[in-house]
Amino acid sequence: MPSCWEINIPHLTNVQDIVKRRARFRASKRKRMSVHSKPASVKPVAAPDLARLKKKGRVITMLTAYDFFTARLLDEIGIDGILVGDSANMVFYGEKSTLSITLDQMIYHTQAVSRAVKRALVIGDMPFMSYQASAEDAIRNAGRMIKEGRAGAVKLEGGEHIAPTIARLVEIGIPVMAHIGLVPQSIHQLGAFKVQGRDDPSVEYLKRSARTLEDAGCFAMVLEMIPADLAGEISRELTIPTIGIGAGPQCDGQILVTNDLLGLFEDFQPKFVRRYAHLAQEARTACRSWLEDVKNRDYPAENESFH
Numbered sequence: 001m002p003s004c005w006e007i008n009i010p011h012l013t014n015v016q017d018i019v020k021r022r023a024r025f026r027a028s029k030r031k032r033m034s035v036h037s038k039p040a041s042v043k044p045v046a047a048p049d050l051a052r053l054k055k056k057g058r059v060i061t062m063l064t065a066y067d068f069f070t071a072r073l074l075d076e077i078g079i080d081g082i083l084v085g086d087s088a089n090m091v092f093y094g095e096k097s098t099l100s101i102t103l104d105q106m107i108y109h110t111q112a113v114s115r116a117v118k119r120a121l122v123i124g125d126m127p128f129m130s131y132q133a134s135a136e137d138a139i140r141n142a143g144r145m146i147k148e149g150r151a152g153a154v155k156l157e158g159g160e161h162i163a164p165t166i167a168r169l170v171e172i173g174i175p176v177m178a179h180i181g182l183v184p185q186s187i188h189q190l191g192a193f194k195v196q197g198r199d200d201p202s203v204e205y206l207k208r209s210a211r212t213l214e215d216a217g218c219f220a221m222v223l224e225m226i227p228a229d230l231a232g233e234i235s236r237e238l239t240i241p242t243i244g245i246g247a248g249p250q251c252d253g254q255i256l257v258t259n260d261l262l263g264l265f266e267d268f269q270p271k272f273v274r275r276y277a278h279l280a281q282e283a284r285t286a287c288r289s290w291l292e293d294v295k296n297r298d299y300p301a302e303n304e305s306f307h
C-alpha cells in the first residue's frame with residue numbers, strides 16, 4: 001500500500017495542507033484496518049449460545065458463505081451462524097457433487113470467511129474423507145479447521161455411526177454440528193438428492209441417530225430434506241437446536257445456501273429454495289451493458305480517464 005508521501009499531489013502547496021492530508025490518510029487506513037479487527041462491543045456467537053436461543057424460542061438463522069465479502073454482509077445483517085459448506089464444490093467450483101473438495105480448499109475458504117466475521121459463529125464443514133477413516137483423522141483435520149481456518153466449530157455428516165468420532169472431538173474441545181437426513185457426501189449410496197425419512201426403517205434410523213448424536217455432545221444438528229412433521233418431532237425431542245434445510249418450519253433454525261437464495265446458482269432449484277433475488281440475471285445485464293459500452297466506445301468517458 002503506498003504511503004501518502006509516495007502519491008504525487010501537485011496542488012499541495014503548504015505544510016498545513018500536507019498535515020491535513022496525512023491525518024485523512026491515517027483515518028482512512030484505520031477504517032480499512034478495522035475490517036479485520038473485532039471491536040470489543042460485539043459479542044461473538046459461541047456454539048453453546050444456540051441452545052440458549054432454542055430455550056428462549058428465538059429462531060436461529062444460518063447461511064453459507066465461501067468468501068470474505070459475502071461473509072461480511074451476512075455478519076452485518078446479524079446472522080447467527082455462517083457455514084462454510086462443502087456445497088462450495090458445487091456452487092463455487094462447478095462440480096456435480098460435494099465429494100472432491102479437499103480439506104486445504106475448505107480451510108482456505110474458512111479463513112476468508114473468518115477474517116470478515118465479527119459476530120456470527122463460523123462453522124467449517126469437514127469434507128468427504130477428512131473424518132470418516134478414523135477418529136485420529138477427524139481430530140487432526142478438525143484441529144486444522146479450527147487452528148488454520150479460525151472456525152468456531154466444525155460440521156460432520158452422518159448418523160449414529162459417527163457419534164463416537166463426534167464424542168472424541170467434543171472431548172478435546174471442538175464444538176461439532178451434526179448433519180442427518182440427506183447427507184450429500186453419501187450421494188453414491190443414496191443414488192440421488194432426494195427426501196429421506198419416508199419409510200419406517202428410515203424414520204427410526206433418523207430418530208435414533210438424532211438422539212445418539214445429541215448424547216455424543218454435538219451442539220446443533222442440521223436436518224436436510226426430511227418431512228416437516230418428522231423434523232418437528234426430532235426438534236421437540238432434542239435439547240440442542242435443529243437447523244433445517246428442506247425440513248419445514250418446525251425446526252429451531254433455518255439454513256440455506258446463499259447462492260440459491262440470491263439466485264446466483266441457476267443450474268437447478270430444489271423445492272425448498274426461495275429465491276429472494278436474481279443476481280445472476282442482474283450480473284449478466286450489468287456485464288452486457290459494459291460490453292456494449294466498450295464496443296460503442298462509450299466507456300471509459302472523459303471523466304473516467306486521468307489527465
Ligand code: KIV
Pocket residue numbers: 064083084085086087088125222224245255256257
Ligand atoms: O454444504 C452445505 O452447504 C451444507 C448445507 C446445505 C447445510 O451442508
